[in-house]
Amino acid sequence: MSSQTATITAARPGGGLLESARARAPLGARETRLSLRNPEVFIPNLILPVVLFFIFVGSLSGFAQAHGMSNYRGFFLPLSILFAVSWGSAGLNMAADIQSGYFDKLLATPVSRVGLLVGALSADLVRVTAQGLLTATVAMAVGTEIATGVLGAVVMVLVASVFGLAFSALGFSVALRTADPQATKSLFDFVLPLFLVTTSFAPMETLSGWFATAAKLNPVTYVFRGLRSLTLTGWDAGEIGIAVATAGGLAAGALALAFASLRARVR
Secondary structure, three states: OOHHHHHHHHOOOOOHHHHHHHHHHHHHHHHHHHHHOOHHHHHHHHHHHHHHHHHHHHHHHHHHHHOOOOOHHHHHHHHHHHHHHHOOOOOHHHHHHHHHOHHHHHHOOOOOHHHHHHHHHHHHHHHHHHHHHHHHHHHHHOOOOOOOHHHHHHHHHHHHHHHHHHHHHHHHHHHHHHOOHHHHHOHHHHHHHHHHOOOOOOOHHHOOHHHHHHHHHOHHHHHHHHHHHHHHHOOOHHHHHHHHHHHHHHHHHHHHHHHHHHHHHHO
16 A cells, blocks of 8 residues: 555544445446456356256256155245355456456455455346346246245345355455456365255255265355245244354455455455
8 A cells, every 4th residue: 555545544533434335336337347348257156046947956856856845946946046156256357367467456456355345246236136036037937836935035035145245255355356357266176075965956855874964064055044034935034044143254254354355355
């Protein structure tokens, strides 16, 4: 950070929040424009979760029905939505900005440092929520039964989006630490086991051995439980509350890492 910028920032105590709010909209709009200009990134984010839904539901529904699960679409939908809110480009544009030197130019302005990250995170939250809503809409359009109806589907996407915010924050943290778009893009490869070693494809009672133990320790399992209560059984305040608390806790931890990474980058 330049001495001039430090002087400006220091001379305006208490202005950080105001500057952050002012910067959030234009920085978020820029993040959105950059994503739209790279269709090779955002189109797979929209399509792959829907394709995943049709492939696995088509291949496993018969098996599930033979073992007493009549609504496998409703059982599988939360996984597709969690993929939709976690699959993507979080941090890619910021990593590219750091590599190109544009991020340093932003640091040479009096814009709030917090606003640089909050604006990008806000745009990403809107993106992942839209991806989740698209997945849920397509699933309902093909006849997926949701016990809590359309309102439950919206609640499911909102809870999932809080989980997606955790993934987005991790993406920005990696971008700020490495300034490498490839390293940022590979983040999903490292979190993929969280989606696999859990109740993604089968209920907890059918799991056994080390896999069952790992699934019980996996926080994603408890997000699934809350979302599936919305699709399979109805409004269960306890299960939904656990899902919200789990997703919120993961998001809070990931946001703390992201802001720590921002401080390390700009100091």
